[in-house]
Amino acid sequence: MNIVMKTGLALALSAGFIASAAAQSSKYKCMIQMNAYEGEAAYVIISLINPQGGYEKTLSVLGPDKQWYNTLKEWYKFQTKTKEKLHAVTGASVGGGDRAIKVLEIDNDKLNKGYKLRFESAVEEQKYHTTDAEVALTTDGITARTNGKGYIRFVKLTKAQ
């Protein structure tokens, strides 16, 4: 019995059960696969969008240089208003054909409540896409492969171990 309980506990721990229950959030690996487009590397912003369609939180910034953030017009309005600290979630921009894999932390209570993940993209001297791709935060939708409309070919989330 004791061994069974220990095994159960170990399994729960290894599944990240305790950690995520305590933090009320889960980690997802998010792959962004870009289209074969020509030009500079794209800046991509991943935002949590609330059920009213407004920005709630910036989850990831793919693009290191603040001076270009204004090109992601809609998100930039939110950013200049909230002045969220971004450096912890900021990384490299991503070029044509390439992919980026980011770990996103999403609160469990945002699931099945009308929240979405928005992938917004811009490339220097080219078109800006307010919503390149959008992933519905539903039990099934969150891990569905979602095609992009701009520089992004598709995004795919998987629950991190």
Place this chain on the structure above:
Amino acid sequence: MKTYQLALLLFGLGTGLASAQSQNVFLSRDFWGKNPNLTEVKSLTAAGNSPSESNAASFDVTTMAINSGASNDIIFYLLEQEGNPVDKKTHHSRHYLHWAAANGNKEVVDYLLQKGADVNYADSYGVPIAAYAAGGGNTNTAIYDALFAKGVDPKKTYADGATLMMLAAPSDDDLALVKYFESKGLSIKDKDAHGRTVADYATKSGKTDLIEKLIQRGSELTDNALFFASQGFRRGESNGLATYQFLVETKGLNPQAISHDGSTVLHGVVRGGNMEIINYFLAKGVSVSKANNDGTTALMLASAGQNAATVEALLNAGSEVNATNEKGESALTLAVSNGSPEIVKQLLAKGADVTLLNKDGYNLAYYWFNSYRGGAERGANREGAAPIGSSPFEEKLTLLKGKGVDVAAPQTDGSSLFHLAVAKENIALVEQASKLGANINAQDNDGVTALHKAALIAKDDKMLKALVALGADKSLKTEFDETAYDLAQENDFLSNNHVSTDFLK
């Protein structure tokens, strides 16, 4: 404010960025310098020179014609050619209206407005037409009249809450623009979002008589003026010691002032490398180790340059050598990345930490390898730079190795120098990585090898074949169970270019 400084710098560079290797005569700076006439332009177009091509920096033919002051009949001719619509995105996404307005070219501005050019359109720095014209030194009020007539609000504020009067102030020698913008509802007493005044903005120019005139007219001069002075105005016209002495000694500004972004005056003046100015402010007790809001110190800025004397002065004044910015970069990181080998040497002598990792876990070898510039290395012809036969890249390697850095060791995420070489799409760097003994089959945290990365982004088969020839294992799989062949099958650059990838099977 950095935005405007850069915008101005780039504006000043203007046509100077023409790509030298271009065959198109219209993309040569010399061509426009010779003041050609319309007949010549037409016959050269007929001879096959494209009137709509752009150089590598996205300056197109029309932009170069506008910025070089070509006659308007040429500009109108170019604007009528296919490939030159009024909403064409040129350098930094600017429209022709940006260039024409900044140049004060009323006829071309009118032409563009008639063709429906958007007066509210902003470039990639977020600077719309009127602000760009004001910051670019346009003093022709007819341009502003035309923009206001199209609906631009004269009282609109721009980056950091600046008004057009502030942006135009450095060029407003006789206060004609102050009077003009006052008549449109702006005030000389306006302050921007950081409390900076019209006189502060004017200090960029270093014109003491202009500053005095603005003060007399009612603008206050604040400590912020010191930071504007360090920005400078036109290319090659940075302010000298006399400007700062005027501001500190005559006008009583505080040399130890801190700007809204947490910088000291030293942050602004170290890049210029003027030792007179740097020593002046050090003697005035400016805090040498002060980090700005991004964690950047004056030493970091100086270390990213080529001026060893500046770095030495800051180190001797007690600047903290191992401070890091919010990206986890130290002065040594920046020196390895962009500075001269001499500066790397100075920092190492002062005990700079060679084991530092940035916030993403990358070490100095990552920055060093990414600093590769091929044959056109920066600083190669400068005084104190590398002797012939040795490049800054190689010199820095010797310095890092001398301190025990193993450049071929994998990064925290498992990637090797090969990943960096592939990301830069540079086969010479792949050969470097091989020579240095990096592991060609290293897989990063996502199971991605250099060959996988190349299969994703390659536009031809050269890089892929080079990697295979050096022993890249074709059978390795990413964490999504993909081989390099699988990824290459999905690569549209390759399929569009009809490149066979069967050799990856």
